[in-house]
Amino acid sequence: MxxxxxxxxxxxxxxxxxxxxxxxxxxxxxxxxxxxxxxxxxxxxxxxxxxxxxxxxxxxxxxxxxxxxLDLNGEAATNGDTKESESTQEGSGTGEPSTPDSASASTSASPSPTPSTDSSTPSTTSRGKKxxxxxxxxxxxxxxxxxxxxxxxxxxxxQTNHRGNEKEIMDASFKKLKLKEIEINPDGHCLFSAVATQLDEMGLGLRPDPSRIILQSTTQTRVDTVASPKHDGYRAVRAVTADFISEHKDDFEPFMEEPIDAYTRKIKLTAEWGGQLELQAIARAYGVDINVVQGDGRIEKIESGDANGDVDEEEQKKRVIWLAYYRHTYGLGEHYNALTTRV
Structure with missing residues (x-):
């Protein structure tokens, strides 16, 4: 079939x-x-x-x-069959031609003939399977x-194969920039997990410089209890990001559609996706520049803001995080992966 x-x-x-x-x-x-x-x-x-x-x-x-x-009962009945049946009935009996008067009398004197089931008489059964x-x-x-x-x-x-085109462009960009992709679990925490992985590989750690931000006690606890930066480091990065936005609400609140307390609570305690505001807060809190490779080959740069006086220009150039941003490749939608220098 x-x-x-x-x-x-x-x-x-x-x-x-x-x-x-x-x-x-x-x-x-x-x-x-x-x-x-x-x-x-x-x-x-x-x-x-x-x-x-x-x-x-x-x-x-x-x-x-x-x-x-087909009639309502699913049986076939044609005018030809009816006429043939009537002709057979009229021709039977005396063998003499019947006149209109005799035919009329015969019809009124006896009930209508029942169609014969004999094989010589046309019937619905001779037409085969219904x-x-x-x-x-x-x-x-x-x-x-x-x-x-x-x-x-x-x-x-x-239709355009957005997924295949995006992956092809991204792979070409990674090769040109001599970067290697690190897959991050697409679970809503991907941005923060990718940043945590990069901070750990660069040796910067998940605790930001105190001169940039004073962490709340709950945030300090999250940083201290991280078991693996790649797997649960997102908890610390989320808390640091929320604290920085709260301390600099004048810089972020105009771009929010809800109260800042509700916004930062979702960033800290839920799997709310991170975006442009969170990238800005991360860059400034940790004093790093963030380069995001886009699906069309462009590179979006987020700078750390005011340079830390303890970090010279040459050192600042090394404090760069690379991320890959996808729109079509992953089933859940927008996704971030970490990128490291190809060895």
Whole structure:
């Protein structure tokens, strides 16, 4: 059945292409004739598909005229059958030609004859097996599904592969910049986990310089209890980010759509995704520059702000975090991975 439906989908797709071409080439004078021809081609293909599916299911597809002749009880009764039955009844008896008067009298004197079940008399049983309407409906439905699948496949083939294009551009950018990608779990904490991984690899640690931010006691506890910067370091980075935004609310509050206390609480205690505001807070809290490689090859730079007097210019150039930002590659949506220098 699967091979048959696959062939049906291909034939339906080919027919749709032919119909599209015909309609494109139609003129005002020929449009009506071409539309009729296209309807006929589609109808013939659908009927053939229904017949093939019914045959595969062990049923003989009913002819089109048989379906039209079905009465409410599903039996066939044609004018020809009725006339033949009446002719047989009138010709029986004395063997003499009957007159209109005698025929009328005979009709009024006796009840209507019951159709004979003898093999010599035409009847519905001699027409063969009664068509199965449920099988026919299933066949039509299968043909419609095959047509819909063919159309969806054709539409998908013309759509842009954003995921494949993004990954290809990102890989080319990493190679050009001599960077190696570190996969981060896509769980809502990815931005903070990627930063924690980078801070640990650079030897900066998860505790920021006290001259930049004074941490709350709960934040200090989170920093001290991190077991693995790559796996649970996001807890410390989230808390540091929330503290910095709270201490510098005048810089961040104008860009928020909710009270700053509610905003920072979500950043610290939930899996709320991080974005531009959080990158700014991280860069300034830890005194690092952040370079984010975009899916189109661009590099977004977030600077640390006022330089720390204890860090000279040469040292500041080394305090750079690289992140990869995806929009289409991962199923959950936006995602950050960490990037390190290729060895």
């Amino acid at each position: 699967e091979d048959l439906l696959s062939r049906h989908r291909k034939e339906q797709k080919d027919l749709q292409a032919r119909i599209t071409q015909k309609k494109k080439s139609a003129t005002k004078k020929t449009r009506r004739g071409i539309n009729d021809e296209c309807d006929r081609l589609q109808r013939e293909l659908t009927e053939r598909h229904q017949a093939e599916i019914a045959e595969l299911n062990g049923e003989t597809a009913p002819p089109a005229d048989a379906l039209e002749d 068509p199965n309407r449920q099988k026919a409906r299933l066949a039509r439905r299968a043909a419609e599904q095959a047509a819909a699948a063919a159309q969806a496949e054709e539409e998908a083939s013309t």
